[in-house]
Amino acid sequence: MSAEVQVRTNEPPRLRVASRLGELWRSREVLVNLSRKELKVRYKSSVLGVLWSMLNPVLYLAIFSLVFVVFLRGGIPKYPIYLLSGLLPWTLFSTGFQGATTSVTGNAQLVPKIAFPREVLPMAAIGAQTVNFFFQFAVLAAFMLILFGLSFVGPSLLLLPAALAVLLVFVLALGFATSSLNVRYRDTGHLVDLLLLAWFWSTPIVYPAGEVAERMGDTGFFLYLLNPLANVVLAFQRALYGAALPGALAPGVHPPADLSWYWMRLGVVAAASLALLYLAWRLFFRMSGDFAEEL
Amino acid sequence: MAEPAISVRGVSKRFRLYHERPTSLKERFLRFRRTRAEDFWALRDVTHDIEEGRTLGLLGPNGSGKTTLLKIIGGILRPTEGEVVTRGRIAALLELGAGFHPELTGRENVYLNASILGLSRRETDRYFDDIVGFAELEDFIDNQVKYYSSGMFVRLGFAVAVHVDPQILLVDEVLAVGDEAFQRKCIARVRQFQREGRTIVFVTHAPQLVHQVCDQALMLERGRVKVAGDVAEVIKRFRLTMLQRHAAFARENVTGDITIEDVDLLDHTGKPVSVVSPGEPLSVQVEVAGHRALDDPHVSIAVFNANEEFIYGTSTRRLGVELGRFQGRRRVTFELKQLPITEGQYLVTVGVHDADKTVVHDWHDMRYAFDVVRYLEEGLFIPTEVRVDPL
Numbered sequence: 001m002s003a004e005v006q007v008r009t010n011e012p013p014r015l016r017v018a019s020r021l022g023e024l025w026r027s028r029e030v031l032v033n034l035s036r037k038e039l040k041v042r043y044k045s046s047v048l049g050v051l052w053s054m055l056n057p058v059l060y061l062a063i064f065s066l067v068f069v070v071f072l073r074g075g076i077p078k079y080p081i082y083l084l085s086g087l088l089p090w091t092l093f094s095t096g097f098q099g100a101t102t103s104v105t106g107n108a109q110l111v112p113k114i115a116f117p118r119e120v121l122p123m124a125a126i127g128a129q130t131v132n133f134f135f136q137f138a139v140l141a142a143f144m145l146i147l148f149g150l151s152f153v154g155p156s157l158l159l160l161p162a163a164l165a166v167l168l169v170f171v172l173a174l175g176f177a178t179s180s181l182n183v184r185y186r187d188t189g190h191l192v193d194l195l196l197l198a199w200f201w202s203t204p205i206v207y208p209a210g211e212v213a214e215r216m217g218d219t220g221f222f223l224y225l226l227n228p229l230a231n232v233v234l235a236f237q238r239a240l241y242g243a244a245l246p247g248a249l250a251p252g253v254h255p256p257a258d259l260s261w262y263w264m265r266l267g268v269v270a271a272a273s274l275a276l277l278y279l280a281w282r283l284f285f286r287m288s289g290d291f292a293e294e295l
Numbered sequence: 296m297a298e299p300a301i302s303v304r305g306v307s308k309r310f311r312l313y314h315e316r317p318t319s320l321k322e323r324f325l326r327f328r329r330t331r332a333e334d335f336w337a338l339r340d341v342t343h344d345i346e347e348g349r350t351l352g353l354l355g356p357n358g359s360g361k362t363t364l365l366k367i368i369g370g371i372l373r374p375t376e377g378e379v380v381t382r383g384r385i386a387a388l389l390e391l392g393a394g395f396h397p398e399l400t401g402r403e404n405v406y407l408n409a410s411i412l413g414l415s416r417r418e419t420d421r422y423f424d425d426i427v428g429f430a431e432l433e434d435f436i437d438n439q440v441k442y443y444s445s446g447m448f449v450r451l452g453f454a455v456a457v458h459v460d461p462q463i464l465l466v467d468e469v470l471a472v473g474d475e476a477f478q479r480k481c482i483a484r485v486r487q488f489q490r491e492g493r494t495i496v497f498v499t500h501a502p503q504l505v506h507q508v509c510d511q512a513l514m515l516e517r518g519r520v521k522v523a524g525d526v527a528e529v530i531k532r533f534r535l536t537m538l539q540r541h542a543a544f545a546r547e548n549v550t551g552d553i554t555i556e557d558v559d560l561l562d563h564t565g566k567p568v569s570v571v572s573p574g575e576p577l578s579v580q581v582e583v584a585g586h587r588a589l590d591d592p593h594v595s596i597a598v599f600n601a602n603e604e605f606i607y608g609t610s611t612r613r614l615g616v617e618l619g620r621f622q623g624r625r626r627v628t629f630e631l632k633q634l635p636i637t638e639g640q641y642l643v644t645v646g647v648h649d650a651d652k653t654v655v656h657d658w659h660d661m662r663y664a665f666d667v668v669r670y671l672e673e674g675l676f677i678p679t680e681v682r683v684d685p686l
Binding site for chain 2: 007008
């Protein structure tokens with residue numbers, strides 16, 4: 001038996017990324033099990049089960065289609081596909097963010113009793129939502145295959161996994177920060193709910209970003225794109241909707257730019273998110289030593 | 296040269312007790328610089344080494360810092376001062392079934408809990424039948440845990456925890472759960488851990504358990520190490536401290552209008568006894584003296600086992616005997632006609648108080664002891680007669 005030596009002092013723990021990653025890797029089964037628990041608990045004793053995770057986007061789809069296609073006569077062809085290709089990553093972002101924020105406080109019976117890497121709590125909350133995302137995404141993919149055949153399969157599809165990875169890094173960074181702050185200040189959760197409402201409308205999900213680019217001018221659009229999520233959602237839309245309907249790119253739905261522009265934007269957001277993740281993780285790690293005491 | 300498995304060096308732990316702790320940003324701003332915090336030192340300069348393979352019993356009155364020390368060793372709390380060095384995988388049993396989710400089945404909870412405690416899926420697969428067998432829950436393992444009784448819940452929690460295969464096991468009071476058969480099983484398991492050379496730290500109120508299981512002991516009082524080392528020595532000091540505390544409590548809170556002058560434990564012939572057999576009678580004879588006239592006082596007695604768990608109690612009020620307006624001396628004798636209890640040491644408390652026990656005149660807490668000698672293996676003694684009739 002090799003003894004793992006642990007030293008604990010009053011120093012707030014300092015994050016050493018490599019060794020901590022190793023510890024988290026050893027705790028990967030906890031992560032999987034906690035994510036599974038989140039999903040199981042949510043859909044236990046419900047008749048529709050995992051179908052509930054579909055109902056939220058379906059409802060959005062119905063309402064926004066009604067408003068934008070019927071009432072406002074918006075000019076986006078195949079609007080449901082446009083909406084869903086942005087709405088699904090948004091749903092992953094918002095539910096993951098909210099779930100992560102309350103993940104530590106929501107496990108108040110566990111944290112003061114058992115020592116395990118606290119990071120797995122927000123990670124599991126986001127993990128559970130990622131599973132939901134894949135279910136929803138499978139439905140969208142099936143739709144698109146029926147509507148467009150394989151015509152949207154091409155190099156732009158590579159944006160998809162990249163955008164998903166960036167989204168996960170970004171939401172995890174936010175989740176680390178808010179979940180640890182929420183232990184001390186419980187209104188962090190309410191703040192997040194409010195923030196998400198504003199965030200939703202600042203992101204091109206129900207309306208086209210191309211229009212924003214046209215009306216706000218270069219500087220305006222530059223500012224608009226400071227919202228990291230706008231870039232991520234644009235990449236999703238470009239990969240799915242844009243690839244399926246290349247003709248729709250021109251009339252103001254998407255910003256007039258070629259594929260490399262999306263890659264570039266995504267790269268910038270990825271770099272910023274990683275930096276943010278490091279800072280948020282450090283904050284989380286520092287505060288996690290006192291979680292047991294404060295819960 | 297072997298390093299100790301657990302080394303606690305000069306550890307102190309301060310808790311901030313906020314009178315009105317701001318838990319929201321609004322309050323934080325409104326009360327900025329006005330939060331009043333009081334420091335409470337749960338541990339003060341605790342130093343102790345535990346060699347690999349030893350079992351340490353951690354004794355102390357309530358609030359003496361035992362659980363805090365255990366949590367610091369287990370890495371759940373950070374020390375305010377000093378340091379703790381541990382060598383080897385730790386499992387902390389602070390609360391059985393702490394990670395159980397009521398909506399999940401027993402099976403799902405076993406896997407979840409085991410992984411949180413550090414067991415891999417493959418290991419859990421391997422131990423699964425053992426775990427379920429140990430918890431005696433074969434028929435219920437696929438039921439949701441919310442339908443479990445509290446006994447089933449803790450049995451499953453313990454069963455998972457002891458299969459975690461730790462090198463260092465931290466146990467907090469959890470052996471006091473379950474029925475006696477299960478407790479015996481738990482202790483057997485702890486002994487197996489000892490044979491396997493694991494290091495165990497054991498928190499308990501029950502000196503008896505320390506005596507049974509531990510090879511060294513440490514007593515905390517108000518966060519400081521009061522005495523450490525030899526089990527018998529520590530237990531003696533612990534009992535003494537507890538007695539002093541009870542006595543201090545009694546001194547501070549009794550009126551003294553009626554005092555207990557003498558208490559004797561007598562056998563059926565009226566001779567003082569300290570050892571009885573199960574099924575024999577025992578009389579508790581209490582002499583009381585009233586120093587001023589009082590209406591309707593009552594005398595009560597209570598019997599505790601060696602773990603200081605309440606076994607039986609009764610009073611003149613319950614038995615329908617009135618002392619009336621009372622002054623001067625009386626002798627009150629409770630005749631326990633048969634003791635349905637088995638082997639062990641028992642402690643007797645005697646008190647004098649008013650009808651609803653709001654006013655206590657005098658109180659002798661666990662001051663009198665008697666032993667019951669070994670009879671049979673049963674948990675209690677039931678007086679039984681046998682008769683054979685011709686048909």
